[in-house]
Amino acid sequence: MIYYTGDIHGQKHDIERFCKRFNPTREDIIVILGDVGANYGQDERDAELKYALNKLKPIIFCIHGNHEIRPWHIPTYKTKEWHGGIVWYEEAYPSVLFARDGEIYDLEGLRHIVIGGAYSVDKFYRLSRGYGWWSDEQPSEEIKQYVEQQLKENVIDVVLSHTCPFKYEPVEEFLPGIDQSTVDDSTEKWLDVIEETTDYIAWFCGHWHTNKRIDKMHFLFHQFESSESIQELKVMKEMTDEDMRKVIGNYNTLVTFSVRYALGRSTLAPGTMKRIIKDSLGALHEQTKQGILRDIEDYIEQHETVDALGEWQQTMKMLRDDLERKKKDG
Template sequence: MIYITGDTHGDINRFFDGGALDTKLTKNDTLIVCGDFGFVWFDESNPVGFNQDNDKLDRLSYKPYTILFVDGNHENHDRLSKFPEVEKYGSTVHKIRDNIYHLERGRIYTIEGKTFFTFGGAYSIDKYMRQEGISWWSGEIPNDEEYKRGIKAIKNADYKVDYIITHTCPSEIIKMYLHHIPDPHDGELTGFFDYLMYEVDFKCWFFGHWHTDDYFKVPMRGKTKKFRALLFDVVNIEEYEEVKYDEY
């Protein structure tokens, strides 16, 4: 079974001691985190933090289920990119531990027979409070190669996947449903998501970033498209399997 949740921000308590992710998931289950995983943060320049990260990842490696995540804006993208790339789910992933993998931007993966388009990243509005290479990394914003890879993957899939997993979301969702003003620094990414929102057929789009748990049914070209914002909720993907076009 596949479960999805929102930003974990390196909080190990979410996974243990009765936390939201201290669940009865088994070795046959998969958990997907919608960005800001946060357990890959410090590098060797901070030995204490680096060792703490590794201790947390080692603890997570004892979980019986598989943990997958797209990257958010609050990640050490430099360190993340140094993990080995391996073939898994029909494309490449970064292997963090034997049961922990980073789902790359612009890839389509097949997990338990379902297809997922993944595209992490977002702009940090708190960038002014952070220090580059210490608490902020420029890799939070996708590059041209990642956009091109994503477009190619979607075209090759004939503009149809089962699910989309991102960190942030389309600008129209930000404005009309989350009631925020999209940051112009994020405009290229959220604009790209607007394009996907209209052009791609999908059962549900899951995202984090906005620190809310909510569900939106969006009327669009005679269809209803589903969007699920996640933070603490842990949802079973089977709840979003059925697609209806007459819900509005």
């Protein structure tokens, strides 16, 4: 399984708690969407964080943020191929990997392209106090060209970036006291073009210190999301019309047999079936609805007592009302 989360800024506790609670294995991957804080000061704090992350079972796959040194500037980093793309790693911490911008990584059948970096609105604050800031924090023209070429030549499923396209900027998260006219938003505006011209299933980003979702754009900070739903969406996306017809047909059959199973069961089953049918009215065929109605009516007629009769009667009314509404709509 792949798990996605946002900036940790040198703090290991959220990831440690997540691993303790859900117990991911060595086959799993945790993606940190930038500002990991493992390559910030090249000091003991960096080493402690990398040591802690490396001790965890899953691979820690890191995207470049705007509060860290790019790995190629640090002599201890080496490169290797990993899941179809190039990553940086250190021999002392082999489970902590840093992505190369523009690379495409095939993770559990999902093709992820990485686009790290962003502008630091706290640039001058950090410089005035002697804190780290690096001029290559944003994607260079070379990186942008590489990303564009990769997208032109390859199909991708998931975009992993640090910041987001300009149109999705969460303005409610803008820092007070920052004159937005001084902010370099060229990366976000370039990502706008990428977003508009790329066919993708999901886009994950960090940077904004918020957890929210807009359309297919997932903003993450302290929360985690898994790849499970994306895998399901990919299966649906790749289905032919004939495949889709079979799935819908199978679903109608499944609901019909579920109703037959639920008839005469405990009071939980009728209530559950009522909710399932209510949520499925748009997907069920007219003949399926009529068949379910007949099954319930026949069962009630053949039994002197029916468990949860009121629930079944409500289900019947819901089906009749829906059929009548469809009939009126033509």
